[in-house]
Amino acid sequence: MKFIVCENPHEFILKEKPMPEPKEGEVLLKIKRIGICGTDIHAYGGTQPYFEYPRILGHELAAEYIKGNAAGFEPGDKVTFIPYFNCGKCVACRNGLTNCCVNIKVFGVHIDGGMAEYVTIPEQYLLHGHGLDYDELALVEPLAIAAHGIRRANVGPNDTVLVMGAGPIGIGLIQFAKIAGAKVIVMDINEYRLNFCKEALNADETINPLHDDVSIKLAEITNGDMANVVIDATGNRNVMNNAFNYISHGGRFVLVGLQKGELSFSHPDFHKRESTLMSSRNATIEDFQYVMDCLKTGKIDPKKYITHRAPFTDMINEFEKWIDPKNNVIKALIEL
Ligand SMILES: NC(=O)c1ccc[n+]([C@@H]2O[C@H](COP(=O)([O-])OP(=O)(O)OC[C@H]3O[C@@H](n4cnc5c(N)ncnc54)[C@H](O)[C@@H]3O)[C@@H](O)[C@H]2O)c1
Ligand SMILES: [Zn+2]
Ligand SMILES: [Zn+2]
Secondary structure (H helix, E strand, O other): OEEEEEEEOOEEEEEEOOOOOOOOOEEEEEEEEEEEOHHHHHHHHOOOOOOOOOEOOOOEEEEEEEEOOOOOOOOOOEEEEOOEEOOOOOHHHHOOOHHHOOOOEEEOOOEOOOOEOEEEEEHHHEEEOOOOOHHHHHOHHHHHHHHHHHHHHOOOOOOEEEEEOOOHHHHHHHHHHHHOOOEEEEEOOOHHHHHHHHHHHOOOEEEOOOOOOHHHHHHHHOOOOOEEEEEEOOOOHHHHHHHHHHEEEEEEEEEOOOOOOOOOOOHHHHHHOOOEEEEOOOOOHHHHHHHHHHHHOOOOOHHHHEEEEEEHHHHHHHHHHHOOHHHOOOEEEEEO
C-alpha cells in the first residue's frame, strides 16, 4: 500500500509498504479523506516544537471499516475515530479527562498517522458515521476541538463571546457559540476570513486590528461591558497578552490556540475583574458525539469551508499551494 511520509521539514515522500494486519483489539481501516490542519503545516514547515522525523502525518480522518471485531461495525461502514490515544492509568485518565492524558499519543503527531491507504487503530477510539459522509467525517476532529473550547467556556445565551482567530478552529468556535445562543464577535487580520464569518456563519460583529483599535471597538460594540467570554484561536502570544484587557468583569478567557512562550498580564487588572483563565486541549468523546449530532441535524455545514481538494497521489504537489496565504485556503482535504 502507498503512504506519504514527512521525511524532514519541507520533504514529503510517497512510499510503499505491506498492508498492516490488525492485532487483537485493533481494526483495519481504508482511509478515504485526510484533512490538513495547522499542526501538519507546522510539522512540514519544521516549526512544530519537539516534532520527530520521519513521521506519517494526518489526524483528521474519515475511513471505511474493513475488518476487525468492533461491536456494531460492519465492513463497508463509514467511520472516523478519536486520534488521541490515552494511557487509561494517569491522573487525567482516572478523572475522565482523556484529552489531557499525561502520556497522550496523538495519531499523526506523536506516532505515525493517516496519510496512508490503510491504517490499524485500537477499536476503542472508533466512531460510527451513522449516515454522515466522508467529507463531514473528516471535519469531526477539528470541530470537536472547538466544541471542547466552547464547553470549557460554558457558553450560553447571555454571553458575548469574542473569538480571536478565524482559522478552521476559530470557525468551529464561532459556530458552536452561535448554537449555544451567544452573541459572537470575531477578530482577525484576514479580511477574507472575516467576511466569510459574517456572510456564511452569521457572526454578529467583526474586528480587524489592522483597521481598528480592538479595545475601543469592542467597548463600542458591547456598550462598555467588553466580552464575558474571550477565546484565543490565533496561537499568537501578543494577541493573548492584549486579550486580558478584553475580558469583562466576571469574565473568562479560554486559550484554545497554542504558542511557545510565556504570557504576562497585570495581576491587579486580572484580579479586579475576578477573571478566569483556562486552557482547552484536544476533546473528549462527549465533544465528538456532540459534533456528530450537530452535523446530523444540519446545525453545522462544514462543507462551506472545504476550499481545496486533491487526490492522495497529487497531495505532495498541491501542499506548497495550500500553505501559501494568497490562495485563501480554509480547509484542504486529500481524497482516496
Ligand atoms: N486546543 C487544541 O488542542 C488545539 C488543537 C488544534 C489547534 N490548536 C491551535 O489553535 C490555533 C488555531 O488553529 P487554526 O488551525 O485555526 O490556525 P490558523 O493559522 O488557520 O488560524 C489562525 C487565525 O488567526 C489569525 N491571526 C494570526 N495572528 C493574528 C493577529 N495578530 N491578530 C488577529 N488575528 C490573527 C490568522 O489570520 C488566522 O486566520 C493554533 O494555535 C493551533 O495550534 C489547538
Ligand atoms: Zn488538526
Ligand atoms: Zn492517561
